[in-house]
Amino acid sequence: MILLRVWVTARLWRELAFVLWGAVLSLPAFALALLGIAASALSVVIFGLFLLADVLSLARGAPRYFRSPARRLLGWEWPDPPPLGAHTRWGRMVAVLGDSTAWRALCYCFVRFPLIWLGGYGVAIAVVSGLLALTYPAWWFVAPNPFNSLDAHTWGQAWLEAGRGALLLLAMPWFVRLIVLADSWLVRGLLRPTRAARRIAQLEAGRAALQADAAAMLRRVERDLHDSTQARLVSLGVALARIEHRSTEQPVRALAEDALGTVTEALAELRDIVRGLHPPALDDGLDVALSTLVGRSAVPTSVTVELTARPPDAVASAVYFTVAELLTNVARHAGASRVRISLRDGGGALTLVVHDDGRGGATAGGSGTGLSGLTRRAEALDGALHVESPKGGPTTVTMTLPREG
Amino acid sequence: MRVVIAEDNALLRDGVVLLLGEHDIEVVAAVSDAGALLAAVAAERPDAAVVDVRMPPTHTDEGLRAALRIRSEHPQIAVLVFSQWVETSYARRLLSEHTGHVGYLLKDRIVSTGEFVDALRRVAAGGTALDPEVVRHLLAAPAVDAGLARLSAREREILGLLAEGRSNVAIAESLHLAERSVEKHVTAIFTKLDLPHDRSDHRRVLAVLRYLRA
Numbered sequence: 001m002i003l004l005r006v007w008v009t010a011r012l013w014r015e016l017a018f019v020l021w022g023a024v025l026s027l028p029a030f031a032l033a034l035l036g037i038a039a040s041a042l043s044v045v046i047f048g049l050f051l052l053a054d055v056l057s058l059a060r061g062a063p064r065y066f067r068s069p070a071r072r073l074l075g076w077e078w079p080d081p082p083p084l085g086a087h088t089r090w091g092r093m094v095a096v097l098g099d100s101t102a103w104r105a106l107c108y109c110f111v112r113f114p115l116i117w118l119g120g121y122g123v124a125i126a127v128v129s130g131l132l133a134l135t136y137p138a139w140w141f142v143a144p145n146p147f148n149s150l151d152a153h154t155w156g157q158a159w160l161e162a163g164r165g166a167l168l169l170l171a172m173p174w175f176v177r178l179i180v181l182a183d184s185w186l187v188r189g190l191l192r193p194t195r196a197a198r199r200i201a202q203l204e205a206g207r208a209a210l211q212a213d214a215a216a217m218l219r220r221v222e223r224d225l226h227d228s229t230q231a232r233l234v235s236l237g238v239a240l241a242r243i244e245h246r247s248t249e250q251p252v253r254a255l256a257e258d259a260l261g262t263v264t265e266a267l268a269e270l271r272d273i274v275r276g277l278h279p280p281a282l283d284d285g286l287d288v289a290l291s292t293l294v295g296r297s298a299v300p301t302s303v304t305v306e307l308t309a310r311p312p313d314a315v316a317s318a319v320y321f322t323v324a325e326l327l328t329n330v331a332r333h334a335g336a337s338r339v340r341i342s343l344r345d346g347g348g349a350l351t352l353v354v355h356d357d358g359r360g361g362a363t364a365g366g367s368g369t370g371l372s373g374l375t376r377r378a379e380a381l382d383g384a385l386h387v388e389s390p391k392g393g394p395t396t397v398t399m400t401l402p403r404e405g
Numbered sequence: 406m407r408v409v410i411a412e413d414n415a416l417l418r419d420g421v422v423l424l425l426g427e428h429d430i431e432v433v434a435a436v437s438d439a440g441a442l443l444a445a446v447a448a449e450r451p452d453a454a455v456v457d458v459r460m461p462p463t464h465t466d467e468g469l470r471a472a473l474r475i476r477s478e479h480p481q482i483a484v485l486v487f488s489q490w491v492e493t494s495y496a497r498r499l500l501s502e503h504t505g506h507v508g509y510l511l512k513d514r515i516v517s518t519g520e521f522v523d524a525l526r527r528v529a530a531g532g533t534a535l536d537p538e539v540v541r542h543l544l545a546a547p548a549v550d551a552g553l554a555r556l557s558a559r560e561r562e563i564l565g566l567l568a569e570g571r572s573n574v575a576i577a578e579s580l581h582l583a584e585r586s587v588e589k590h591v592t593a594i595f596t597k598l599d600l601p602h603d604r605s606d607h608r609r610v611l612a613v614l615r616y617l618r619a
Contacts, residue, residue, distance in 0.1 A: 223464065226459070226489040226490075227413075227414065227459075227464070228414075230489060230512065231414035231416060231417045231512075232416065233516075234417055234420075234512055234513065234515050234516055235414075235416045235417045235420045237513075237515065237516030238417070238420035238421060238423075238424050238515060238516065238518070239420060240516075241424065241516060241517075241518040242420075242423060242424055242427060242518075244518075245427055245428075245518065246427065260516060260517075263516055264513065264516055264517070267512075267513040267516065268513070271490060271491075271513070274490065275490070280489065280490050280492075281490070281492055283465055284465065284466065284492075284494070288492070288494050291493065291494060292491065292492060292493055292494070295491075295493050
């Protein structure tokens with residue numbers, strides 16, 4: 001019964017549609033795979049490499065291309081491939097040539113074609129010849145041996161043909177299911193991100209959320225300190241000042257004055273603490289924040305900021321604290337007379353260059369300079385910090401951070 | 406003197422109102438946001454407005470923007486701006502268009518009542534008041550201006566005090582110098598900055614502006 005019932009389930013028709021539509025979809029994908037093979041062969045010359053990179057970039061679209069019919073007809077789901085971690089045209093080309101996602105997708109384009117066409121062909125044969133064989137006795141009745149191709153010369157043999165046709169038709173759904181199953185294995189092996197890739201994507205998302213949380217929390221703490229603690233301290237100071245102003249008793253006035261001094265110190269300390277948490281000036285943009293920071297520098301410093309858009313908070317904060325740390329380093333170790341700071345964006349990345357004319361000799365691995373901490377900070381945002389500091393100077397520290405943070 | 410106060414923290418606002426009252430300064434309106442400030446200034450025509458930079462709704466620089474509007478719409482009304490932290494760009498924005506009738510202080514200074522009230526009276530009288538901390542930051546920045554680079558350390562110090570809005574007498578007092586020698590230094594500053602001979606107050610303002618714009 002199950003052999004018959006399968007014919008009336010929606011699943012069979014959806015799987016049939018998947019195989020037949022899949023055969024059509026596979027055509028351009030297979031052409032792309034063939035182009036990929038040709039490009040690989042050509043890649044001994046530079047032109048081939050460019051072509052191969054383009055083919056692989058297109059192949060990266062395969063997971064999305066094949067997903068929509070799979071999702072609609074069979075309810076399969078898989079995530080988008082992780083983005084390429086490069087921003088410049090050249091960087092993208094190099095990255096895509098070594099990108100396992102792209103290569104696996106290209107393999108899928110290649111292997112899926114024979115599979116799905118085998119499926120489509122099998123279905124067509126099974127349906128056409130199965131129906132013909134099933135109805136063979138009727139044909140035989142009208143005109144003996146109607147097709148010449150079948151060796152059925154008696155009624156018995158004609159009925160046997162009919163039986164074979166029925167078997168073929170009954171087996172066809174299972175054949176379709178086998179093809180779909182095989183395709184699902186291919187998808188799992190070649191189109192879905194690998195376990196490691198999925199884990200990396202998960203971790204990256206988690207890290208980004210943590211960074212955003214941390215930045216938001218620091219900002220909230222800063223706001224609370226300014227809007228509440230600082231305001232209360234100032235109010236307290238005002239009250240003390242009024243006591244001092246109104247009292248006619250000298251000891252009370254002296255006490256109030258002392259207390260006022262303490263409030264003033266507390267306010268100054270509070271300002272220093274806030275500065276270390278989340279510099280409020282960052283809310284007005286990096287250019288404002290950096291020029292304010294430079295105003296505190298002991299060494300004459302010039303700043304040029306050329307940004308086309310506002311970077312995310314985590315990136316802005318990393319840039320700010322890096323500059324602060326580097327300026328402290330310069331003042332403490334370099335003996336420099338001038339510092340030049342430049343910050344610009346382009347190609348999806350932010351580049352910070354801090355140059356001083358001091359005595360040099362700084363290394364990222366050195367202890368006490370804080371450079372290793374800055375390197376880690378840059379790496380936490382997928383960036384990099386490069387120190388060029390020969391003995392005798394000058395020192396140039398370059399930090400690059402991806403815009404997205 | 407009649408003033409309008411804009412400060413979003415109620416406790417602090419009330420404290421300042423009482424404080425100014427004790428120094429014979431009449432507070433005609435105390436509001437908590439920039440919109441109400443502009444309305445109060447237009448309605449009351451006070452001598453000065455005391456404005457907090459950070460106010461609702463965005464808590465960024467609406468106070469400063471309101472202050473700049475007051476300065477351009479009512480040139481005779483002085484503005485004393487308070488901010489929670491040192492922000493040299495605020496000082497530049499405030500002083501780049503209007504030199505007199507403006508002041509910029511750190512909020513902490515309210516506690517030093519004497520300085521606060523002095524600054525308020527000074528800006529209401531058409532002068533300027535800049536927070537010493539802000540001036541220190543401006544001074545620490547490298548002098549790009551050739552004229553400024555020619556100044557001696559003492560002259561830079563005096564220019565800083567000029568920028569705060571101090572008179573020659575006050576400068577002499579705070580540096581423990583004779584008033585005559587302060588005058589000499591100030592003249593030297595004007596010469597080195599190539600400032601035209603004019604009424605001396607105007608030259609002082611020009612010197613400060615050179616200093617801020619450098």
